[in-house]
Amino acid sequence: MNPRPVTIFTLGGTIAMAPPMDGGAGAMAPGTGGGVVPAMDADALCAAVPELSRVAAISTVNFRELPGAHLGLDDLVELARAIEAARDGGAAGAVVTQGTDTMEETAFVLDTVGDPEFPVAVTGALRHPGQPGADGPANLLAATAFAACGEAVGIGTVVVMNDEIHAAALVQKTHATRPSAFSSPGAGPIGFITEGRPRILSSPRARAHLALAALGGGGGPVALITIGLGDDGSLARLAGQGGYDGLVVDAMGAGHVPEAVADALAKVAQRLPVVLASRTGAGAVLAATYGFKGSESDLTARGLIRAGWLPGIKARLLLMLCLRAGHGRPAIRRAFADCAGG
Template structure:
């Protein structure tokens, strides 16, 4: 066989191998889940001045396509594409962004070519967004909210691994039907139960009394329990027609409180007020005149606690029946605010709203 024949055979073999590689890649892509990554900003998209800057960095500067490109391993576990919903530090989260995000999530999950969604988010209000979505998403497909405590520029940055594993979780059949999930630090939480507990450590997200739903072992999510409270497709809340949410604020109780905050919130137009009381949701005597005046203007009052954990006993530290208060169950003030906002889109009857707090 002459040299030309060898070259011809070599070219043919190279073409065959290339075609096989293309076919194998196409076959692999066909078997991977399709995961949409929606970005809202936060530390996971932040940047610090040095690789030791873990506080005082700038959040929300990296666009979603760059986030995806920074984790090339994502392509091995899912067919991913990104979309920028907002680009903010999460302390600047608004009702408007929530509505935009919730509607877009529902649009995408209604598509046959979307198997799950990952939402990148700042950690400061991550738990609030997760609970809001847990109440308004209308699909059993996985939705995973993820963030990071260190910017990508820092040593031992946690964002890339969190995003990688959140993507695995969003494509996992084991995550179907478990409501909106939160995944950081290899720990899987329910969006209802989880809260940020530490200002600056990577193990900040916890459900102190209830515990996580599961964990990652390597690249495998493992669940040990499922949420029992109604969520997603089992809720009565529909945001498809909403352009805004009722104003609900939080009044924090403290020694020597005179009720001036409740008076100010009522004047500002609050439709509901969550009272973050002491102990088991206690209300100071000096606050009652302001509360009763607010109720005469139609303001719904929910009793929660600044303690952050525990069940608010109905008719325990206050006569809820007499004063038409709503007990927040075990929702902390910021999550009680989310549920009250959505409840007020359905009714302003405290008895009906109390039923919702027992259910959700």
């Protein structure tokens, strides 16, 4: 059987990093402190993993050369369009390599605006190529195996790291540096890579979908704030006055805030969409269990939109995409309900 065609898009990140050189003497560039920076292009990454040719017919795109922390939503929308073009050009799947800092966000955006029938695997590394036990080559091979796998059709976008396959809506980076940094709290991986083959155990059902063609260039910034003990609402008030087009609140527990914050959020929600998420990282914002001022039922009665089980960083992205698509509040509520039971 001929290998299926897979396009690998490289964005930079630890998987493609090396110490910077000064241009010829082999010395590290001044001012870098010897820290690694993006350095390897797509061809160099693939050349380091010769086994790829046995898994798929590879084509490559050097899409960006950035740390994960430097990517923005414009980059991801453009990437989604490039992946769509690869699909239309005959690719059976795609792999995206990037920095792990924002990997769960990239996967979520691609899953939200992409074709769920087209497999996309986002991967990277926690250890750069110069470190002992570098995990990039194995992750790239595993991600390519997923993208080339016929059983992956209909799964949408996933994160493939450490031989685990995670759904885009569920996956989180839960450790700063370990190769096992990615997990899906409350759900677990939807599959594994065993002996080089993807083993898919379940398929994600909840998914918000926004047509890529409907995304305009509009939609201003969306703020994300986390509520802590004794918060007096100052940050919420500032966010409401700071030129933002939306606000996401990582509230306590199942969607609770202090009284002063509740009053501030109610005023902000009169002018722009405010989404209520939980800072816990797992579990859903409740709807009608608690009734005190600042509870989930009080806040939703004042106009806040429940994020369901989406964490704040993904709720922010979904709100930004909704605003780019020109959605009003009813459509935004539906998008959160469809994706995460909001």
